[in-house]
Structure formats: structure tokens, C-alpha cells
Amino acid sequence: MAHPLTVSIAKDGRPVTDLEPYVDAYAHLTAFHEGDAAFAHPHPTTKVSGDNGGPDLSFRAELPTSGNWRLFLQFQTGGKLHTAALALRVG
Numbered sequence: 009m010a011h012p013l014t015v016s017i018a019k020d021g022r023p024v025t026d027l028e029p030y031v032d033a034y035a036h037l038t039a040f041h042e043g044d045a046a047f048a049h050p051h052p053t054t055k056v057s058g059d060n061g062g063p064d065l066s067f068r069a070e071l072p073t074s075g076n077w078r079l080f081l082q083f084q085t086g087g088k089l090h091t092a093a094l095a096l097r098v099g
Contacts (some may be wrong), residue, residue, distance in 0.1 A: 009046065009067045009076050010068060010069070010070060011068075011069045011070075011071065011098070012053075012066075012068065012069070013037075013044075013050060013063070013066070013067045013069040013096075014064055014065065014066050015035070015037070015067070016064050016065075017035075017062050017065070017081075017092075018063060019022065019084060020066050020087040022062050022077065023050075023062065023063035024062045024076075024085060025030065025060060025061075025062045025063055026060045026062065026083060026085050026086070027060060027061040027062035027063075027065075027083050027085060028042045028059065028061075028084045028085060029056045029059070029061075029084075030082065030083065031091065032056065032067055033052045033054075033056060034052065034054060034056060034061035034062060034083060035054075035081055035082060035083040036049075036052070036081070036082045036083075037049070037050045037052070037067055037069075037079055037080070037081050037082075038079070038080050039069070039071060039077045039078070039079045039080075040056050040074075040077065040078045040094070041071075041072075041073060041075060041076070041077055041089065042075055042076040042078065043078065044073075046071075046073055046089060047070055048066060048069065048070060048071050048077075049068070049071065049073065049089070050067040050069040050071075051067065051068055051085070052065060053064065053066040053067060053068050054066045054067075054068050056098075057068075062083075065083075071098050073098075074093040074098045074099025075097075075098060076095065076096070076097055076098075077096045077097075077098060078093065078094075078095060079093070079096055080092070080093055080094075080095075081096070
């Protein structure tokens with residue numbers, strides 16, 4: 009199942025617009041399915057177009073099964089790598 013997925017990054021309620029390129033993208037996403045070993049690495053569709061990006065980032069999420077997924081988003085600001093955990097229900 010391929011789904012468009014948009015993530016918006018904010019800090020203290022304010023949009024983050026200083027995302028730095030990290031391994032050729034403004035962010036990376038991994039997903040793990042609850043209850044089994046299903047894993048996905050959704051690819052960003054937001055292209056790096058300068059030194060700073062954000063707050064909205066788009067991904068093409070190809071998740072092999074419905075259910076609950078735990079997502080981990082990695083992005084960089086101020087030279088520091090951040091990881092955010094997200095929950096997603098598919099289907």
C-alpha cells in the first residue's frame with residue numbers, strides 16, 4: 009500500500025524552517041509495524057533545494073500491511089541530529 013504522508017515539524021508551537029540537509033534529505037523516516045517484524049523506510053519526496061527546509065516534509069510511505077505503526081523521524085537543525093517518535097494507524 010503506497011500512501012502520501014506529510015510531516016510538519018514544530019518546536020514550542022512554532023514551525024521549524026531551519027532544517028539542514030542530512031544524508032541528502034531534510035529528514036529520514038523509518039517505520040515498524042506493531043506485532044510483527046514488518047519494517048518500512050518511506051522515502052522523502054521533498055527535495056533538498058537549499059541550506060534550509062521545513063516545516064512540511066512529504067514522504068511516499070509504502071507500508072506493507074494495515075495496523076499500528078511506530079515511526080521515527082530524524083532531522084537536523086543547528087548541526088544537531090534530532091529523532092522524533094510518531095504513531096500512525098493505517099487502514
